[in-house]
Amino acid sequence: MLHALIMAGGGGTRFWPRSRKARPKQFLALTGERTLLQATYERIEVQVPPERAWVVTSAAHQAVAGKQLPSLPANQIIGEPCGRDTAPCIGLGAALIARRDPEAVMLVLPSDHVIEPAQEFRRIAHAAALLADEHPHALITFGIVPTWPSEGYGYIRRGTELPSRQGIAVHRVAQFREKPKKEVAVEYLASGDYYWNAGIFVGRAAAFLDQLHQHEPEMFAGLQRIADTWGTPRQHAVLNDIFPTLHKISIDFAVLEKAPEVLVLRAPYKWDDVGSWLALERLHPQDAAGNTVLADHAGVETANCVVVGDQGKLIATVGVSNLVIVQDGDCILIAERSKESDVKKIVELLGKRGLEKHL
């Protein structure tokens, strides 16, 4: 049976001030009425009913995740005592799911991407699940056809082509490549042989565990000990004891780059990782002056701004352009659009000044 493991552990400062420690990006409704986490699960709900859906998040966000996905059983919303990157996260999910169903296929999903239309996502998920049944040792990734030479994403080079499934192209993975420099990214794009790594992984839970057993035996042993006490009174004590000791490493490094059979499916959907406030320009329409407005806004001679604010608060602008303006509760951010990634410096500054209440 198909299970889903939704990774909702991200922290991140790029959406400050709307995203605070208490509410990272995946828990925000940046693109519509539903939060990114809710949209992630709704997209696959018809294929994965709640009894087979799992969320891994930080212990601090277990409550908000449960509130946003009330249909999920409480013991399937797992709170990591600390972040150890994606290998321990996915490994723990795999261990718990395999105990429930040794034949389970697992769909591992980031919780903070925008994917449309949902039916195209379900088509590729279905194709991946079929492949995982046919190739019991395979690990499967999704590849996004790149539209510009991004330096911010990992790339996947396609190898041998396999027969397509559900009209979706299937290749063996020839190579994973880390975030490249600009000129390298330009070459990748020109070659036509590369996808962006969408951060989605599919395979039998047992296949993930086999690879961890082989390449990260200590992590595997630790995960088994946690899984063995799951559902017992010792569950929390053992999780808190062992999880922080696990090797902090990504699933890509730990397993994907070493596994003998890794496949990639060409994603048929539109994808956006909502990397920063400027992503809202791709996800919402602009007014005649190029402004993207998600706020009560009164503008005079205002152009190419992104304006986000709470309902009932008025943001007025006069003679400005190329600004990102975000009002949230007791904080306001005003950033030049090309400097928007420096929002993290504000977060650092607030930490240094002891103004954690705003974080």
Add this chain to the structure above:
Amino acid sequence: MLHALIMAGGGGTRFWPRSRKARPKQFLALTGERTLLQATYERIEVQVPPERAWVVTSAAHQAVAGKQLPSLPANQIIGEPCGRDTAPCIGLGAALIARRDPEAVMLVLPSDHVIEPAQEFRRIAHAAALLADEHPHALITFGIVPTWPSEGYGYIRRGTELPSRQGIAVHRVAQFREKPKKEVAVEYLASGDYYWNAGIFVGRAAAFLDQLHQHEPEMFAGLQRIADTWGTPRQHAVLNDIFPTLHKISIDFAVLEKAPEVLVLRAPYKWDDVGSWLALERLHPQDAAGNTVLADHAGVETANCVVVGDQGKLIATVGVSNLVIVQDGDCILIAERSKESDVKKIVELLGKRGLEKHL
């Protein structure tokens, strides 16, 4: 005896969003802990005790004026049913003060200017009061030595010099000049013969009334009728009946430009009319990057901005310069500094959109 008449009737939109309809500039603490109105009265309190201090404001602001100056008798805070410019305002004050004391000298003060140091202001006020006693028909103005060729102020050309008083230069006024064009203002400055008109007037209440009687006889008659019922049960009815019918005209046009004996004293104090948010740069120190900060502010690569906000609200800026940023309650203004005078367009826009709640 010396009476003070503080004019606090201004509305104005240049300080939106801090200044709203309910609280114009003179009622705000833009420069320190005291509001401009409070600072205006405190400056002369030792010369003019509360029983001789009067405030004229709009009826809508009578309560806030009284609250800010609790030592003043309630019936000396006069609420105009509508604004009729300065001649009816000063005329009404003169009529009420003359009934109390026919020999009274009246010091007429705008309530929204910054004047420092207070002791220098008291020195010129004392000199003016002495002159008014010696010259019972004279009207006296204060002149500010201009520091740049402003197109925004009225000018006064000095005539014959008279003996100084309290070390303060005294001249007859040769001519009042309206706000000049740039090239004319440059000539005025170069000639050395001009002052800025500081909007302060001193003279015996009877002298103001005599001039009104001569040049605005209908206004004079109306003011007498209001003064005759003052303190009776008919006070409000008569005020509301007559005041709106009075000629809407400034004291300069109505009287000063026609009066036979008008003197000007050279102001020895530093003066600022706090004309807009940028005035705060003159009234407060700047940080190393040229920012004027009256807010909880976290800035990265931020220069030459004016940042004003409520306590406890955080304003964060990244990679911006030359902005005026004002947060007040449920409103935020972000304006390019050279466009700051267009804030009035925001106010118009809000009115058109039915968003009066923000005005």
